[in-house]
Structure formats: structure tokens, C-alpha cells
Amino acid sequence: MKRALVVLSLMVGAAPAWRAWFGADKMKHFLASAFVQSAAYSLARSAGASRSSSQAVAGATSLTVGVAKEVRDKKKGSRFSVPDLAWDAAGAASMAALLNRAR
Numbered sequence: 001m002k003r004a005l006v007v008l009s010l011m012v013g014a015a016p017a018w019r020a021w022f023g024a025d026k027m028k029h030f031l032a033s034a035f036v037q038s039a040a041y042s043l044a045r046s047a048g049a050s051r052s053s054s055q056a057v058a059g060a061t062s063l064t065v066g067v068a069k070e071v072r073d074k075k076k077g078s079r080f081s082v083p084d085l086a087w088d089a090a091g092a093a094s095m096a097a098l099l100n101r102a103r
Contacts, residue, residue, distance in 0.1 A: 026087045029088050038095050041095075
């Protein structure tokens with residue numbers, strides 16, 4: 001019980017840091033990046049690229065879109081968010097894994 005109270009107090013004290021990594025918009029970053037990965041992969045495959053080349057194109061496209069979004073946020077007065085980029089990368093990597101299994 002004592003340990004649970006210590007962990008709970010640490011989590012409450014770290015709420016702003018917790019929200020930076022698990023805020024409401026993180027799922028949007030994950031899903032948008034997964035969509036970009038899938039769309040770019042599909043476009044590359046329909047253009048005749050191999051599976052591995054299509055994955056490389058899709059990964060580069062997802063990375064570019066994610067970084068461009070954060071640069072745009074910075075220019076608009078917000079902050080450049082590393083947690084947002086981490087969720088973007090997680091979405092792209094998850095979709096890449098799914099696409100590797102697709103036939």
C-alpha cells in the first residue's frame with residue numbers, strides 16, 4: 001500500500017511531463033503517420049517500385065511530413081515536440097510492420 005501511494009504521488013507530481021507523452025493529440029499523430037506511411041507505400045507500389053523500395057519511400061515520406069508539421073508548429077509560435085515525433089514514428093513503424101505482412 002505504501003509503495004502504491006509513493007508511485008501515485010510521483011505520477012501526480014509528473015502530470016505535465018506525463019501529458020507531454022500521452023496527451024490527447026498523440027493518437028492523432030500516430031494515426032496520421034500510419035495513414036501517410038500506408039498511402040505513400042501504396043503509391044510507390046502502384047508506380048512499380050519493389051516492396052523494400054516502397055517501404056523506404058513511405059518511411060522517408062512519413063518522416064518528412066512529421067518533421068514539417070513540427071517545424072510549422074514552431075513557426076506559428078508553438079513548440080517543436082519530440083513526443084509528437086515519437087508518436088509519428090510509432091505510427092509509421094506500426095504501419096510498416098503491417099505492410100510487411102501484407103501480400
